[in-house]
Amino acid sequence: MFSFRLLKKSKRNKARLGLLKTPHGLIRTPAFVPVATKGALRGIDFEKTKNLGAEVFMINTFHFYLGHSYRLVKKFGGLHRFLGLNQPLMTDSGGFQVFSLGFGLAEGVGKILDQDRPVQTQGKNLVKITDRGVFFESPFDREKLYLDPERSIRIQKDLGADLIFAFDEFSSPTASYQYTREAMIRTHRWAETSLKTFGKNKTDQRLFGIVQGGEFKDLRQGSSQFIGALPFFGFGIGGSLGNTKTKMNEVLDWVVPFLPESKPRHLLGIGEVEDIFNAVKRGVDLFDCVTPTRLARHGAALTRQGRLNLKSGKHRQQKEPLEKTCSCWVCRNLSRAYLSYLVKNKEILGIYYLAWHNLYFIFNLIELIRTAIKTDRLAELERRFVQKLD
Numbered sequence: 334m335f336s337f338r339l340l341k342k343s344k345r346n347k348a349r350l351g352l353l354k355t356p357h358g359l360i361r362t363p364a365f366v367p368v369a370t371k372g373a374l375r376g377i378d379f380e381k382t383k384n385l386g387a388e389v390f391m392i393n394t395f396h397f398y399l400g401h402s403y404r405l406v407k408k409f410g411g412l413h414r415f416l417g418l419n420q421p422l423m424t425d426s427g428g429f430q431v432f433s434l435g436f437g438l439a440e441g442v443g444k445i446l447d448q449d450r451p452v453q454t455q456g457k458n459l460v461k462i463t464d465r466g467v468f469f470e471s472p473f474d475r476e477k478l479y480l481d482p483e484r485s486i487r488i489q490k491d492l493g494a495d496l497i498f499a500f501d502e503f504s505s506p507t508a509s510y511q512y513t514r515e516a517m518i519r520t521h522r523w524a525e526t527s528l529k530t531f532g533k534n535k536t537d538q539r540l541f542g543i544v545q546g547g548e549f550k551d552l553r554q555g556s557s558q559f560i561g562a563l564p565f566f567g568f569g570i571g572g573s574l575g576n577t578k579t580k581m582n583e584v585l586d587w588v589v590p591f592l593p594e595s596k597p598r599h600l601l602g603i604g605e606v607e608d609i610f611n612a613v614k615r616g617v618d619l620f621d622c623v624t625p626t627r628l629a630r631h632g633a634a635l636t637r638q639g640r641l642n643l644k645s646g647k648h649r650q651q652k653e654p655l656e657k658t659c660s661c662w663v664c665r666n667l668s669r670a671y672l673s674y675l676v677k678n679k680e681i682l683g684i685y686y687l688a689w690h691n692l693y694f695i696f697n698l699i700e701l702i703r704t705a706i707k708t709d710r711l712a713e714l715e716r717r718f719v720q721k722l723d
């Protein structure tokens with residue numbers, strides 16, 4: 334029921350075309366995975382997003398653990414039925430959110446909680462990490478919670494997504510070499526426990542392992558070697574990728590060569606246009622990101638010339654579409670003036686139209702990338718898209 338097949342490998346770089354088969358359908362790779370954090374995309378629905386080109390969605394386990402909604406989902410027989418979706422789904426392990434909660438609050442990093450309003454914690458660290466798992470307090474109601482590889486996998490089994498992730502420790506981007514190394518060793522142990530809890534004969538789910546190691550070359554290579562040798566279905570590249578695009582590229586150059594050629598690779602939490610090109614060229618098959626819908630909520634549109642900010646007021650009189658070359662319905666029918674007007678008046682429809690265009694933009698880009706890999710013209714395509722992005 335599950336398979337991953339490579340259809341073509343580029344001669345000029347490490348880009349590849351693949352086909353990931355799941356019981357709920359096929360995913361053509363490279364694939365962009367929209368994130369439906371709490372089981373809902375923001376500003377747009379699943380059906381529309383599917384029609385725009387989404388072949389798989391990512392849902393965050395953390396949010397189904399807080400408040401224990403995963404139990405309700407289990408009663409429904411899993412996320413597919415609960416959400417009314419007959420399509421491939423992924424869940425992450427919850428690790429990213431839990432650990433970001435620790436250093437996010439302590440160091441002011443991390444926008445992980447997005448628009449939710451956590452209770453005031455006055456800089457108190459809500460997370461305690463042990464070698465077995467992690468204790469934390471819900472940022473919303475202070476409930477005391479605990480997550481470890483066993484529990485994360487069990488919750489993900491209850492949620493029933495097609496592709497699930499091993500529990501890992503996401504160490505802070507500011508962590509020292511020594512700490513990052515300890516966290517990586519824990520992640521390796523937890524990868525083995527995740528595999529054990531997942532079991533051998535699951536027919537309706539597959540498990541991805543996660544490579545950690547921060548921004549350190551030897552740790553990244555060691556982690557990739559270790560995790561890459563374990564019998565996972567695919568591999569996630571997690572953790573801090575540095576603050577610069579160059580650093581992300583370096584990390585990918587260290588990690589990818591140690592991962593098995595025949596298995597899918599997922600770069601976690603990346604999806605800016607420039608990052609997509611950089612990751613695809615380095616052999617990444619899947620990436621998830623909230624960018625298209627988040628930008629829409631902030632009144633911004635993705636274009637080949639960079640971001641268009643409709644809040645600025647600059648476009649209030651403009652009859653032209655968001656992007657002249659875009660053939661989405663929004664661009665064929667609506668003016669920047671009307672969209673700016675909707676955004677200014679905080680109309681829900683403004684967010685919806687921007688999310689529609691932004692998702693169309695990304696899925697159209699991915700389609701062009703797939704064609705470019707087929708014809709070995711990825712560099713030309715990149716030059717047309719990455720002009721002056723911020």
Ligand SMILES: [Zn+2]
Pocket residue numbers: 655656659660661662663664665690693
């Ligand atoms: Zn458009």
